[in-house]
Amino acid sequence: MKTPKEEIEELRRQIREHDYYYYVLAQPVISDYEYDRLMHRLMELEAQYPEYYDPNSPTVRVGSDINKNFEQVEHRYPMLSLQNTYSPGEVTDFYNRVKRLLNEEVGIVCELKFDGVSISLIYEDKQLIRAVTRGDGRRGDDVTDNVRTIRSIPLVLRGDDAPSSIEARGEIIMPWKVFEELNKEREEQEEPLFANPRNATAGTIKLQDSRVVAQRKLESFIYYLLGDELPTDSHFENLTSARKWGFRVSHEMKRCSTLEEIFDYIKYWDKERKNLPFAIDGVVLKVDSLKQQERLGATSKFPRWAIAYKFNPERALTKLLSVTFQVGRTGAVTPVANLEPVLLSGTVVKRASLYNEDMINALDLHIGDMVYVEKGGEIIPKITGVEKEARSEDGEKVQFIKFCPECGTPLVRDEDEAIYYCPNMEGCPAQIKGRIEHFVSRKAMNIDMGPETIDLLYEKGLIKDAADLYELKFEDLVNLERWGETSARNLLNSIEKSKSVPYERVLFALGIRYVGETVAQKLAQAFPSIDALEQASLEDLMAVDGIGERIAQSVKDYFANPKFRDFVQRLRSHGLQFSLNQESLTSKTDKLKDKTFVISGIFKFHSRDEYKALIAQNGGKVSSSVSKNTDYILAGENMGPAKLEKANQLGIKIITEEEFLKMIE
Numbered sequence: 001m002k003t004p005k006e007e008i009e010e011l012r013r014q015i016r017e018h019d020y021y022y023y024v025l026a027q028p029v030i031s032d033y034e035y036d037r038l039m040h041r042l043m044e045l046e047a048q049y050p051e052y053y054d055p056n057s058p059t060v061r062v063g064s065d066i067n068k069n070f071e072q073v074e075h076r077y078p079m080l081s082l083q084n085t086y087s088p089g090e091v092t093d094f095y096n097r098v099k100r101l102l103n104e105e106v107g108i109v110c111e112l113k114f115d116g117v118s119i120s121l122i123y124e125d126k127q128l129i130r131a132v133t134r135g136d137g138r139r140g141d142d143v144t145d146n147v148r149t150i151r152s153i154p155l156v157l158r159g160d161d162a163p164s165s166i167e168a169r170g171e172i173i174m175p176w177k178v179f180e181e182l183n184k185e186r187e188e189q190e191e192p193l194f195a196n197p198r199n200a201t202a203g204t205i206k207l208q209d210s211r212v213v214a215q216r217k218l219e220s221f222i223y224y225l226l227g228d229e230l231p232t233d234s235h236f237e238n239l240t241s242a243r244k245w246g247f248r249v250s251h252e253m254k255r256c257s258t259l260e261e262i263f264d265y266i267k268y269w270d271k272e273r274k275n276l277p278f279a280i281d282g283v284v285l286k287v288d289s290l291k292q293q294e295r296l297g298a299t300s301k302f303p304r305w306a307i308a309y310k311f312n313p314e315r316a317l318t319k320l321l322s323v324t325f326q327v328g329r330t331g332a333v334t335p336v337a338n339l340e341p342v343l344l345s346g347t348v349v350k351r352a353s354l355y356n357e358d359m360i361n362a363l364d365l366h367i368g369d370m371v372y373v374e375k376g377g378e379i380i381p382k383i384t385g386v387e388k389e390a391r392s393e394d395g396e397k398v399q400f401i402k403f404c405p406e407c408g409t410p411l412v413r414d415e416d417e418a419i420y421y422c423p424n425m426e427g428c429p430a431q432i433k434g435r436i437e438h439f440v441s442r443k444a445m446n447i448d449m450g451p452e453t454i455d456l457l458y459e460k461g462l463i464k465d466a467a468d469l470y471e472l473k474f475e476d477l478v479n480l481e482r483w484g485e486t487s488a489r490n491l492l493n494s495i496e497k498s499k500s501v502p503y504e505r506v507l508f509a510l511g512i513r514y515v516g517e518t519v520a521q522k523l524a525q526a527f528p529s530i531d532a533l534e535q536a537s538l539e540d541l542m543a544v545d546g547i548g549e550r551i552a553q554s555v556k557d558y559f560a561n562p563k564f565r566d567f568v569q570r571l572r573s574h575g576l577q578f579s580l581n582q583e584s585l586t587s588k589t590d591k592l593k594d595k596t597f598v599i600s601g602i603f604k605f606h607s608r609d610e611y612k613a614l615i616a617q618n619g620g621k622v623s624s625s626v627s628k629n630t631d632y633i634l635a636g637e638n639m640g641p642a643k644l645e646k647a648n649q650l651g652i653k654i655i656t657e658e659e660f661l662k663m664i665e
């Protein structure tokens with residue numbers, strides 16, 4: 001049995017550890033709910049044993065996000081956290097307490113609790129001069145350059161009645177859609193996924209390259225104003241005015257004067273939050289009058305005039321059957337939990353991501369454990385806790401493997417990303433096959449072969465890398481088990497056809513680390529041939545919009561490796577496209593003379609910009625909206641329904657990519 005003192009110390013240590021993962025690394029290893037339980041237990045013990053008071057305890061201090069890569073700035077007014085609760089009873093207590101203390105009419109403003117990163121914006125002479133994170137509550141990181149890229153944050157305040165100097169506090173958030181795209185991209189690149197939009201935002205706002213921040217499409221909401229020039233005593237009214245000055249203020253805030261109204265608001269948003277385009281984790285209740293706020297004051301950690309009610313997470317309890325370790329094409333090893341199927345927010349969950357070793361250790365997982373699963377958005381569910389009481393004796397502790405499950409090579413750990421890699425790039429079958437799979441995928445070379453075919457050809461020794469595909473012969477294939485003339489011919493045709501896949505997709509197909517589809521397009525535009533790309537210096541590469549040091553370095557590393565240079569050389573000798581097709585880009589015809597096109601949807605053969613260029617080169621015009629002047633709609637997959645309807649109404653001809661390319665042949 002632990003003594004209370006030991007338990008208090010242990011909790012403080014654990015919470016500090018989790019603060020570091022959460023605030024500094026933006027990679028929490030336990031759920032907020034678990035964290036809040038630890039904190040709650042610590043508060044309970046500290047109240048019971050006041051002799052162990054410590055001014056540095058996490059119960060008295062704001063968790064710090066300070067990062068040594070930024071300059072720290074003092075806050076003019078301390079930036080505190082919020083008292084939080086999961087219990088409706090404590091909301092009632094809060095309401096009764098402020099009424100009793102103030103002993104007069106109290107208005108309460110209910111707001112959404114945006115799940116992002118808090119920011120302080122300083123305006124002087126109506127100009128944004130600084131943006132600072134909460135830091136440790138007294139000083140925060142100066143992230144002005146990054147914040148300037150967020151469209152919904154005004155750089156200059158508008159209107160004659162806007163105060164000349166003011167501090168606006170709010171939340172920077174990443175909408176679900178952006179979050180999901182970012183994670184999808186990271187999954188393709190085998191980079192560690194962000195657990196939720198809050199962590200993705202926290203990671204983004206602390207990036208060193210503002211250009212990358214700009215691409216992440218962050219948004220913001222302002223929820224508090226400070227300064228000597230505020231128009232009224234009402235927090236609600238002031239925020240309403242702030243809209244006119246150019247701030248984005250949520251329309252979902254509501255002024256309430258009874259407990260009943262407050263609970264209606266809470267109930268409504270507990271359901272309705274699923275329909276919001278961004279994450280919220282609760283609602284915030286604030287005393288409306290600034291004078292009353294001042295009378296109530298604050299502790300060292302939170303104001304007494306506000307409370308956050310947090311929603312219970314949607315989670316399910318199920319059994320952990322086993323853990324498998326998957327090796328991807330970059331050698332990154334990801335642990336995956338196999339679960340007894342369980343229903344969670346409408347879908348059956350069988351597998352969950354375990355992210356990395358730190359997470360496995362923090363959860364102290366054993367096979368056979370009853371575990372909690374939660375969903376962070378539409379993506380893969382994750383394990384957020386273990387029901388320790390339900391643990392059976394014989395369940396083996398889950399340990400991260402030390403050797404590659406595919407080739408037996410000892411794994412190496414990348415400390416920056418807390419990820420294990422199999423370093424056997426050239427010999428590890430999982431990596432070799434993974435690279436070929438990537439090479440042939442639809443968005444890359446679009447060669448029609450599935451993982452089973454790759455497996456088979458690899459096992460037979462017919463392919464050892466993607467360049468070998470171009471050396472396959474009819475005789476190699478036709479006698480394979482369950483193959484015949486047709487399948488052999490189809491595959492060879494598909495391979496042959498891939499030789500005309502444009503340069504930027506070939507670049508993507510190479511599988512250079514961090515070079516996804518979009519990056520490949522940018523590189524191809526900036527370096528129109530592989531020779532130019534190979535010769536580019538780190539600075540040349542970083543001069544391209546959206547290419548940071550990490551990507552640039554990865555490209556340099558790729559071409560510095562003789563094995564990869566040789567691989568590229570072999571592909572080249574087979575006639576793949578290694579430069580932008582200058583001829584087709586400059587050739588001018590008037591095949592599309594006087595024709596106006598609207599481009600809509602997602603395309604397989606060329607990018608949207610390339611189609612625009614092709615239309616222009618052939619004498620046509622491109623317009624962004626459908627009107628009676630439109631001659632053709634060039635439609636890819638998932639064309640917008642509004643455009644489709646309009647086109648049908650006006651009787652405009654809709655053509656496919658294939659049809660379009662025929663027109664300019």
Ligand SMILES: NC(=O)c1ccc[n+]([C@@H]2O[C@H](COP(=O)([O-])OP(=O)(O)OC[C@H]3O[C@@H](n4cnc5c(N)ncnc54)[C@H](O)[C@@H]3O)[C@@H](O)[C@H]2O)c1
Binds near residue numbers: 063111308
């Ligand atoms: N999982 C983990 O390991 C881990 C670790 C540390 C902290 N946490 C989580 O973070 C919480 C503590 O973080 P915190 O101190 O930032 O508190 P918090 O996130 O619970 O609440 C305070 C924050 O809410 C934000 N907020 C959003 N909408 C707001 C609004 N309308 N008005 C005012 N503020 C609004 C502000 O940024 C404010 O700083 C914990 O309760 C826990 O849930 C989790």
Ligand SMILES: [Zn+2]
Binds near residue numbers: 404405406422429430
């Ligand atoms: Zn391996």
